[in-house]
Amino acid sequence: MDVVVDFFNNNQEMLIGFGIKFIVAIIIFIVGKWLSRLVSKTISKVMLHNGVDSTVTSFVASLVYGIAFALTVIVAISHLGFNTTSLVAILGAAGLAVGLALQGSLSNFASGVLLILFRPFKAGDFVEVAGVAGVVEEIQIFSTMLKTGDNKAVVIPNGNITGGVITNYSTKPIRRVDIVMGVSYDANLADAKKILADVVAKDERVLTDHDVTIGVSELADSSVNIVVRPWVKSGDYWPVYFSLLENMKVALDDAGIDIPYPQVSVHMNKEEQNEK
Known part of the structure; x- marks a missing residue:
């Protein structure tokens, strides 16, 4: 007992100073933990209010709390007079090792957060x-x-x-249907364009408040290509595309306008030689 009393008497100032530092460190720890929870909850509320997925919100909130709490512990220990440089170096090395090992997963996670945030x-x-x-x-x-x-x-x-x-393809309420029909070089282009326009006009799903573009788009090797571009609701895109393509083929056939297939014309020159 006398040894304890003598030790206290001889080191009174040091013990009192350490006690004050210890109390301050406890206060730092308590306040830091409270602030960590407050920041985590605030971030969680903001993310949920903006419609962020609850799983991502929970993960991010937990991650923020963990980082803030770790910083609080380091500050509290540092206030006691301990050297935290080695501890920070160890935590940094461990974090780097984990990051390198999981860089693919972390990249996918970060991308998932971006997809949910920016939608x-x-x-x-x-x-x-x-x-x-x-x-x-x-x-x-x-x-x-x-x-x-x-x-x-x-x-x-x-x-x-x-x-x-x-x-x-679902962001916009309407889409433009692009159809290319090839007709023969011998065909009357005005008649062909009128036939295609009539087919488009008969389809009730084509939007009448948008202009339909019908014009020659290319003088190809075997055909004159005519582009037809009506506007439809996004949900009607493929049904209208298939329907118009078939009906245009039938209408051109009925009008006697050929839709040529790729072909090559070969011209041969014969030279006659007179034998003497």
């Missing part, structure tokens, strides 16, 4: 991404699932999506 497409949209066209069924953290026209489920890593071109 270039949503579930139910018909899109073409990473060389695959289909309807978006689900946008997950690391990948996106599409359903193709032949009812196949395709899972695409989010990193492949954000790293390429995204074509969303």
Whole structure:
């Protein structure tokens, strides 16, 4: 007991100073933990208010809380007089190792967050991404699932999506149908264009408040190509495309206007030699 009393008497100033530092460190820890939770909850509320996916919101909020709490612990320990340089170096090295090991997954996760935040497409949209066209069924953290026209489920890593071109066919309410019909060089172009215009006019799904473009687009090797460009609702695109293509073929056949197939004309010159 006397040893303890002597130690306290001889090191009174040091112990009091350490006690004050310890109390301040505890206060830093408590306040820092409270602030970490407050920042995490605030970020979570803001993300949910902006319509961010709940899974992403929870992950980001937890990540922010973990980083803020780790900083709080480091500051509290540093206030006690301990050297935290080695601890920070160890944590940095561990984080770097984990990041390198999971760089592919982290890239897909970051891309998933971007897809959810900026919403270039949503579930139910018909899109073409990473060389695959289909309807978006689900946008997950690391990948996106599409359903193709032949009812196949395709899972695409989010990193492949954000790293390429995204074509969303469902964003706009209307689309332009582009059809190219080739007619013979012997055909009367005015008659051919009138026939194609009549076919388009008979389809009630074609929007009448948008002009229909019909004109010669190319003088090809075997045909004169006429482009037909009506406007339709996005949901009617393929039905109208197939219907118009068939009806135009039938109408041109009925009018006796040929739709030529690729052909090559060969001209031969004969030279007559007089034998002497």
